[in-house]
Amino acid sequence: MSTESRTNGTTPDEIEADIARQRDQLASTVDALHAKLDVKTRAQDKAAELRDRATTDEGKPTPQVLAGAAAAVAVIGVFIALRIRRSR
Numbered sequence: 091m092s093t094e095s096r097t098n099g100t101t102p103d104e105i106e107a108d109i110a111r112q113r114d115q116l117a118s119t120v121d122a123l124h125a126k127l128d129v130k131t132r133a134q135d136k137a138a139e140l141r142d143r144a145t146t147d148e149g150k151p152t153p154q155v156l157a158g159a160a161a162a163v164a165v166i167g168v169f170i171a172l173r174i175r176r177s178r
Contacts (some may be wrong), residue, residue, distance in 0.1 A: 144155045
């Protein structure tokens with residue numbers, strides 16, 4: 091290449107390569123923003139993740155989930171019993 095085809099020390103091939111690189115970076119940024127703003131897909135992914143964590147491979151609740159549910163039922167039962175006793 092001759093020095094006449096250079097602009098600010100870069101050749102047309104270097105400029106084209108820079109444009110291609112910037113285009114790829116922009117595409118990656120747009121894809122990342124789209125994934126971040128896709129609320130429906132993110133909610134579905136989170137629900138699937140939580141479902142996987144709360145169930146065994148057979149689809150049954152894990153012992154931790156069962157214990158938590160039992161504790162919640164017990165607390166509600168005690169609360170109801172105390173309310174009934176106080177109202178008498």
